[in-house]
Amino acid sequence: MKKIKQISIKSLITLFLISVAFTSCSDDEITNEPISIIESSNPIQGQYTVVLNSDYQGKSSRKVLKYDDEMVQLRKEIPSLFSELDLVDENLKQTYGFALKGFTAVLDDLQLEKLKNDPRVKSIEQDYLITLAKPDHLVEPTVDPAQETPWGITRVGGGIRRYRKNSLDC
Secondary structure, three states: OHHHHHHHHHHHHHHHHHHHHHHHOOOOOOOOOOOOOOOOEEEEEEEEEEEEOOOOOOHHHHOOOOHHHHHHHHHHHHHHHOHHHOOOHHHEEEEEOOOOOEEEEEOOHHHHHHHHOOOOEEEEEEEEEEOOOOOHHHOOOOOOOOOOOOOOOOOOOOOOOOOOOOOOOO
């Protein structure tokens, strides 16, 4: 008799776990709509990211500097390195010095053409403004639900207004 109870309890537990697994694995209202980066990005006209060859050894890589100091050093170094481009500091938007060596700058057509032919340059890419949020037209508006009074509030005298019989006060 004891053995039958153990088998039936094990069977019930197994049945319960299987049913939980099936119901929890259902895909109710799961939608994976990928948002194309091309649809949510805009090219920045005249702004380019320039990646230098990996063998580039500038002044900044001779010392061990903190990241901020490295970027300041590269910001000073790049206009002199590419002096033929007449880069002004206002056009130098960003410098990169660890994962890759390079910079982002506003360039005119002549500067861009010179950089394309420069052997120190590995690649040049148009800079983009990328939005990672879901576009507004795909977001469904939400309405806040009405506030509900919790079930125990009326028991302790909250949520209702009590009036005194002999008083003018509310």
